[in-house]
Amino acid sequence: MPLTPEQQAEIDALRDAPQQTLRATVPGMEKHLYVAHQVLDHGLVRVIDYMGDDAAICQAARVSYGRGTKSVQNDEGLIRYLMRHWHSTPFEMCEVKFHVKLPVFVARQWIRHRTANVNEYSARYSILDREFYIPAPEHLAAQSSQNNQGRGEILQGEEAQRVLRLLQEDAMRSYDHYEDMLSQDGQQGLARELARMNLPANVYTQWYWKVDLHNLLHFLRLRADSHAQYEIRAYADAMCQIVADWVPAAFAAFRDYRMDAVSLSAQAVAVLKRRLAGEVVTKDDSGMGAREWREFEEIWGN
Incomplete structure (x- = not known):
């Protein structure tokens, strides 16, 4: 489960006790x-503060007080100008804090x-906790023949079952040994900082x-790019939905000028x-x- 009962109880209590504020808020x-927001099999992303x-x-870009805008259209136009011309500092005025639960190998990329x-x-x-990422069958793929850091064809039939079985058995065996090595229940065992080294990256x-x-x-x-590894892309996709609700004008400009844009050498x-x-x-x-x-x-045809 992505959240423990204690974490869910904390969330419910926080959402049941809203506070008044004078700062800017976004519905x-x-x-x-x-x-x-659940990601993968046991992962999650949630906003803690923003x-x-x-x-x-726009206020930062204009170095003014108050809302610093004349109209919504003016603000959107300014944001698009800033994004188009790579003016980054005004976007640094917004911050967000996430709580993320993720596999260790994804964390090392992140x-x-x-x-x-x-x-x-x-x-x-x-x-x-005894929680491991085990890929869904549709995400079990062989090594790409063209890209050393990418995936190729999806595994099928007995080969897919063999790989899934190995992943599950190795994860459980490693955790069993982790528990056996810990200093607990009167057993001297290993310190937690040492016992953890036996755990797998998932x-x-x-x-x-x-x-x-x-x-x-x-x-x-x-990380939300189609070429990114699926597991970290799943987190990025969930965060894209959150950011689109937080700063819709900035995210729309970002999508137009970054995510869906094409950079040319x-x-x-010259070829075009x-x-x-x-x-x-x-x-x-x-x-x-x-x-x-x-x-x-791939983009322009042959």
Whole structure:
């Protein structure tokens, strides 16, 4: 289960006791406060706190007091201008703090994004739960033949069952040994900080992750991309829905100018110009490497 009964009781108590405030609030974000959005089999994402809104971005850009806007249209236009021209500082005026429950191997990818404040559940002080990420059958895939860090064909039949069985058995066996090694019930055993090293990378951990909007959008641009690993992309997709409700104008601009946009190298621009002029351009005379040419053709055709 993503939440323990104690965590759910805490959430229910917080949502049943709303507080008045003079700071800016966003109805779309208020509905997400404390609510656990399930991700993967045992994971979750929930908003603990947030600061700022679309108007705060515009206020910072104009260096003014109050709402700093003349109309919603003006604010949206300004936000789109800022996003289009890579003006990042105004987006840093908004912040959000998430509680995330995720497999350790996903956390190790996630922590590569270093522009955030993180406090993780400590297995030196506490005992980790017997919870492991086991992929659904549709996410069991062989190694890609073209991409060393990607997946290929989905495993089928007996091979899929064999792999699932190994994952489940290894996870349970490792946790059994983890429990056996712990110093508890009168047994001397190992310290928690040592016993944890026997656990596999699919065991679940938890952390609080606080980040400003600019760096959050950078995270989402990379991790909500179709080429990102599925497991971290599942978290990014859930967070995209939350951010869209929090700062709808900023997220719409982000989608247009970052997520759904195409970045072109100087060589790609030159090839497009030559094509528009009626010239037939091949990989050999494009100035691109094989992988870049393949990616170019995926978007622009051959």
